Amino acid sequence: MIGEKTTSEKLVLFENVQFIYELALAQFELISLGVGFEITNGLREFNVFGDLDLKKLKKRLAYFKIVGSEYTDYYFILRKNRTNSVNQYLTHWIYPYKGKFHPQMIRALLNIIKLESGDTVLDPFIGSGTTALEAQLLGINCIGIDISPLCVLQSKVKTESIYVLNEICEYKEKIDSSLFFSADEKKLERIISNIENEKVRNFYTIAKLVAISDNIRRKKKFQDAFLKNFNLMLLSVKDYVELVNELNLDLGHVDIRSGDARNLPLSDESIDGVITSPPYSIALDYVKNDEHALKALGYDLRNIREEFIGVRGKGRNRIELYNEDMEQVIREIYRVLKRGKYAVIIIGNATYQGKEIKTTEFIINYATQIGFKLVRNINKIIFGLYNVMQRENILIFKKE
Numbered sequence: 028m029i030g031e032k033t034t035s036e037k038l039v040l041f042e043n044v045q046f047i048y049e050l051a052l053a054q055f056e057l058i059s060l061g062v063g064f065e066i067t068n069g070l071r072e073f074n075v076f077g078d079l080d081l082k083k084l085k086k087r088l089a090y091f092k093i094v095g096s097e098y099t100d101y102y103f104i105l106r107k108n109r110t111n112s113v114n115q116y117l118t119h120w121i122y123p124y125k126g127k128f129h130p131q132m133i134r135a136l137l138n139i140i141k142l143e144s145g146d147t148v149l150d151p152f153i154g155s156g157t158t159a160l161e162a163q164l165l166g167i168n169c170i171g172i173d174i175s176p177l178c179v180l181q182s183k184v185k186t187e188s189i190y191v192l193n194e195i196c197e198y199k200e201k202i203d204s205s206l207f208f209s210a211d212e213k214k215l216e217r218i219i220s221n222i223e224n225e226k227v228r229n230f231y232t233i234a235k236l237v238a239i240s241d242n243i244r245r246k247k248k249f250q251d252a253f254l255k256n257f258n259l260m261l262l263s264v265k266d267y268v269e270l271v272n273e274l275n276l277d278l279g280h281v282d283i284r285s286g287d288a289r290n291l292p293l294s295d296e297s298i299d300g301v302i303t304s305p306p307y308s309i310a311l312d313y314v315k316n317d318e319h320a321l322k323a324l325g326y327d328l329r330n331i332r333e334e335f336i337g338v339r340g341k342g343r344n345r346i347e348l349y350n351e352d353m354e355q356v357i358r359e360i361y362r363v364l365k366r367g368k369y370a371v372i373i374i375g376n377a378t379y380q381g382k383e384i385k386t387t388e389f390i391i392n393y394a395t396q397i398g399f400k401l402v403r404n405i406n407k408i409i410f411g412l413y414n415v416m417q418r419e420n421i422l423i424f425k426k427e
């Protein structure tokens with residue numbers, strides 16, 4: 028019976044656990060939660076033993092579907108999904124951002140670095156907000172920082188809209204909805220700019236940006252795309268509110284800020300853990316990739332470029348600038364992290380003119396040089412689109 032202490036029990040993995048790195052993370056989750064185990068049934072089940080807190084295991088675990096005779100919280104979370112992709116549940120799917128983390132991995136890492144509810148995790152490259160939403164679900168506070176206004180906006184919408192669900196619905200009722208859903212981009216912009224509540228305005232703005240993206244990338248009619256996305260976003264936010272009540276979740280506090288990872292607006296030794304993924308050297312031009320959305324938000328792309336790591340500079344010089352920038356970021360992460368705590372950096376090597384840039388090695392060398400200890404280096408090999416192998420590393424550092 029969940030809630031009672033016991034000394035042995037059976038855990039069952041989710042069917043979607045398929046890669047070796049996921050099995051490794053599942054085991055590290057148990058180790059961090061102080062559980063002894065042996066693996067049985069062709070790697071699908073674990074017998075766990077020790078002084079077990081089954082209630083906590085059920086609440087926290089990421090890779091397990093069943094604890095004893097009951098489903099884990101994560102089983103119910105995964106079911107709140109309005110998309111065809113298993114990891115795009117709740118509000119994760121909102122906005123088609125390239126290079127998102129796998130949310131299940133982040134939930135496991137939050138366990139592995141032993142963060143408890145009330146602790147604060149920092150992601151200085153918050154991107155599409157994955158770390159923020161996963162921390163929020165576990166009752167862990169999160170500070171998310173990104174240089175991109177689009178990332179700041181989408182991360183806020185994914186984690187803050189639940190607090191203004193009624194206002195979002197009321198605003199939809201208040202205005203003439205036929206006018207609203209038939210408006211072109213410009214008219215819609217005028218309607219949205221009149222919304223006073225910032226969280227409500229952010230929600231409508233992102234719905235508009237998703238529609239712009241669908242219109243440009245998928246050639247969908249703007250009004251149709253807006254109507255479809257708006258309604259789906261609303262359903263996902265409702266799902267989230269329902270889930271909080273069903274599982275009686277005590278959500279973490281999320282603070283999303285616009286800022287530069289090279290110069291963190293945080294005091295020394297104020298953070299309990301870091302989980303982040305910086306740009307992979309010069310692999311992706313984040314400014315070009317989000318050009319339409321950034322322009323629609325009114326930004327001058329030339330000014331913005333100068334602040335983006337991995338984007339600034341030209342030719343070979345871009346790699347040198349990237350390395351300098353990343354040294355500064357690692358020093359900042361070290362400075363703000365409390366002693367005895369962990370920083371997880373997920374990183375992969377990019378290629379430039381046919382040659383591999385050894386970013387992973389560079390990060391390990393620099394981090395250890397300034398005092399971090401590399402406690403785990405997990406190879407994350409996955410097969411992406413068209414079975415192309417992608418290799419990344421999950422580096423877990425400790426500030427001793």
Ligand SMILES: C[S@@+](CC[C@H](N)C(=O)[O-])C[C@H]1O[C@@H](n2cnc3c(N)ncnc32)[C@H](O)[C@@H]1O
Pocket residue numbers: 124126127128151152153154155156157158172173174175178286287288289303304305306307313334335336337
């Ligand atoms: C690999 S992505 C992070 C993706 C994220 N883990 C997710 O799940 O969506 C890297 C991010 O770094 C951001 N970035 C680039 N330069 C930055 C800087 N100087 N300070 C903060 N963020 C920056 C980019 O905007 C991009 O969102």
